[in-house]
Amino acid sequence: MKTVLKKSITFIFTVLLVTFFVFIAFELIPGDAATARLGTNATPEALAKLREELGLTRPFFVRYFSWLASFFFGDMGTSYSYGVSVRSMLAQKLPITLTLTLMSFILTVAVSIPIGLLTSKYEDRAVSTVLDVTGQLTMSVPPFFLGILVTYIFGMILHMFTPGGFVSYNVNFVRFIGYLVFPAISIALPKAAMSTKLLKTSILSERNLDYVRSAYSRGNSTMDVLYKHVLKNAIIPVITFLGMTLADIVAGSLVIEQVFSIPGYGRLLISSIANRDYPVVQAIIAIIAMIVIIINLLVDILYRVLDPRLRDM
Amino acid sequence: MDKLVFKIKKNPELYAGAVITAVMLLVILLGRLFVPYDPDAMNAADKFARPSLAHLMGCDNFGRDLYARLAAGGATTLFIALATVLIGVVFGIIVGAFTGYYGGALDEILMRFNDAVLAFPSILLALVVISIMGSGTFKVIISLGIVFIPSFARIVRSEFLRCKNLDYVRSARLMGAHDLRIMFVHILPNTFPVLLSSTVIGFNNAVLAEASMSFLGIGVQPPSSSLGRMLSDAQAFLFMSPGYAILTGVTIALIILGFSLLGDGLKKNA
């Protein structure tokens, strides 16, 4: 019960901290929303009037909490560049970035867990060395370069997809997924290589612990020791890593969208930064921040389910 | 000789990483010193020139020598990484040492803050800073540097937490050593093995982050050359001249590979 209370406090504290950070960051930018709307040539009277209307004259904390409240109720302001509500812009693009992120994450897990088990099982055979070296090379390739390689090999040489030929989900869902497979691979492979390596290191170090010797002494086979004893212990650090990776994948998709010309949050964010369209930038950052915080919370809960030692801490 | 083979077998990452890093540094250095072309000099006649004795790696869309540009871009990238990591390490040590050694409410608040910041992908944070300050080499360094402080602070802090209750620290306290002496003379050297490998891994992250930002066009601005920016340019000519993109990408990948292997090797040794 105390744990739940503590966790909730931490959660709320983190949400406040992060949103405050996002809010204050954009307060520091020279020029405010009024100058941004009316331009630098506006008369001081017009500016003052607009400031009053926009509530910019209110005290700092009042503005913060009113911004926070309207953010949670879905009012994220109006885009400077397009004059439409930020919410509608983001809502339309959400499925694209979300699908890409989820596909990449699923690929990461689906590739790394079986390969991690395989390479630790055949720890001192050639297969394992080949997999390890391949993994080490893969994880050094920056995702955007991998994206370019994928474009070149699968797009331009093998013609498996048309680079730049993105199809939106509301036009043709199958082709939408078909296109996203390639960027998802580009994001997932380096992450999968890291998670494979971590799983292997974790399994190998768990294997040296005393309880594994006890398990062998009772007549367990190597397989049983791995699956019934070691795995549940070894997976714990991997879960943390995957949690962090999910956040990284969100960031990775921002970059990869640029490589594959996918009109998701990433492209919008970059163009908004270039256009100084701050309400959009602020909203995207805040949304991603919330996603990251929620992922962290989920990982924390999963952790406690897996490791009884943490339950009463 | 046998002994060297044995050492390499025991920690292949360390030696492979050292060799790759050394080779990359050498290639960049040679490129800066001995390639007789200005990395920014355009020459329409050499547009997309194939590799030859005159242009070892060929030329780009403006007929600029690719080797000269890669060397210049690599140097920029490494310089930014070095400066970034330096900021991260120095401030990380200060924050980590004080929070780890003293603990208490300040530590709790700073660590909450740290955790919140650490939860974010570094590029995203750097993007926030960049979007406030604007882009450019110096601003990339500052923004990435700030972003790197928490991770180093956390490492130093946990090392300080581990060490501060060890008997040799108690014994120093008993001798009458004051806190600053205990922190920086007694404890700090003990964090070096861990700090060293994290610093090298930090390099790896800094190179990746800088390249990503420049690739997105919000990092280093032209005319400064940067590997990320070059790769972004090369993408446009991918079909016409795949070598341009591949050479640039491989350069980034090899720098990252070298540092990450070196970091792993050092971690194993620590």
Next chain:
Amino acid sequence: MLNVTDLHIEIEDSFIPETVVHDFDITVSAGEIVGIVGESGSGKSMSALAIAGLLSRKDMKKRGSILFEGEELLTTPRSRLRQIQGDDIAVVFQEPMTSLNPVKKIGWQVEEALRIHSDLPDDELKKAAIRMLKDVELDDAENIYDKYPHELSGGMRQRVMIAAALICDPKLLIADEPTTALDVTIQAQIIELLKRINREKGTAILFISHDLSVIRSLCSRVVVMNKGRIVESGSVEEVFNNPKEEYTKHLIGSIPGFTKIAHVTQSENTDKILEVDNVSARYKKITGYFQIGSKQKLVVKNASFTMYKGEIMGLVGESGSGKTTLGKTILGMLDDTEGRIVHYSQRPQMIFQDPYGSLNPTKTIGWILEEPLRINTDYDKEKRSARAKEMLSLVGLDESYLSRKPNALSGGQRQRVCIALALMMDPKLIIADEPVSALDVTVQEQVINLLVKLNKELGISILFISHDLKVVYELCSRIIVMKDGVIVEQGTDKEIYDNPKDPYTKQLLLSAGYTD
């Protein structure tokens, strides 16, 4: 039943292949308890693990023969070996804290061997496990069945390990230092438990230990090992009463067997050096950010005693008794304390338990020794170094150690350096917190002799904190007994050992095997 001949174990892991066990022979008959004794690094645990079939690392080469019930275990395929492991041969390990899987319930782990070696349904398994838990004298077995290892104490976990080992009623139980990590009173209980099991079930036990007195009280035959070789073997009476080999004699000679070292007489001096008056200490355990539910635990409760100049005083208690905390409180190393502490001398010093943690691994011995002078005096480099050399030679180390780093030293050498460090500021009182418990017996003896020498020659008073009644008996003239943070009894050595008043003191003496 078990017949090992000519066992060799070689490790090829390091650069130079190394034979860690040579010509190892042992026989264990049904129902017998045989001991293997040796200091750390003697190869005793290696041999035992090899017999249990648990040395399967690829970098290890084994030669010789291990016959169990007429079957050669060294060459038998893994699949057959697995049928024997846990069913006919079971093992209990040294570290009860780490030998159980942290994420599995106790019941699941106790049942495991039976689940593997039989096809009993789940409810039968559970019944057997609970019966077994009760059999190893765990009250509340039903409750423990559903707990996780971290919820149990060390002694309870070791009982669980024994229950898990015995559930298939094995013919041979290999116990590898099963009591080393436990407190004396618990140690004695586990030994009694093993004796009872051997008596009632006829399980043969191969007992590995560094502790000769435990071997003596439990085993009928013993094998003495040193540096991978068997030095001597025979019946316990033979080996203990009439040791043939030099090493065995030396080993038996250095058992602290309730003998006084030289003449440590009670000091006549009535000048006080330390006065502790009604002292309490608590640890604050902060569990929340803003101290939500911060717990306060009193670790030392109203302790009072006086020490006189030139005496060696023993402070005895088991882990958790608060003895170390009291020591730290006296030196002002804790914040949250109450009561009055009066020092009648300058700069009392402390020697810590773990010689590996008490020297900064990044500095040279010379640097470490000079540090107190650097901080507290304005001596120049030469003067400091001269003093460091002087103290090193006093503890029996030459000046070549000055330039070495701690990890190039053995445990005993490090503890000497720690003593030299304590001496640098010329203290009149030293608090020694379990200074020998991390050391091998023979080294223990040397360090204790050194402390006695310092006491006699330099007149340094020592507060000697220990869990070991035998060691305390060797050098202390007065003794304080602590339990759960309270001083239950204090008095002269004669009063405490020959005429203990508190039931806990009596129990401690009994577990340590003291008979006058």
